[in-house]
Amino acid sequence: MDLLKYVQDKYIAKKEFPEFKAGDTITVYTEIREGNKTRTQFFKGTVIQVRGTGATKMFTIRKMSGDVGVERVFPINMPALQKIEVDRRGKVRRARIFYFRDLRGKKARIKDVPFKKK
Structure with missing residues (x-):
């Protein structure tokens, strides 16, 4: 196990991202390549789970696009990941809020926790 940690620390480039957890609303900016052009696309939604450690x-x-829920999984060391902004901190009592998938309308609201935006 130490060998794995050593290789991750030595060879995988670290990016600095803000701390966030389940229930927070964040915006993720990714670089999209189409042919020889590149553009930045953002995905704004609620974090429903964070798993793993380190690299x-x-x-x-998860975000709602009309009536359809769209979920996307991002590795933290994905090369196309440009930046992450924490828009709102949410107060939830679980680390993985899969029950959030079944909620609609007013029941799908998450209480805010005040924080300072950098």
């Missing part, structure tokens, strides 16, 4: 950390974001 293998992954997080899942």
Whole structure:
């Protein structure tokens, strides 16, 4: 296990991202390549889970696009990941809020926790 940690620390480039957890609303900016052009696309939604540690950390974001729920899983060390902004901190009592998938309308609201935006 120490060998794995050593290789991750030595060879995988670290990016600095803000701390976030389940229930937070974040915006993720990714670089999209189409042919020889590149553009930045953002995905704004609620974090429903954060799993793993260190370089293998992954997080899942859910947003509503019309009536359809869209979920996307991002590895924290994905090369196309440009930046992450925490828009709102949410107060939830679980680390993985899969029950959030079944909620609609007013029941799908998450209480805010005040915080300072950098």
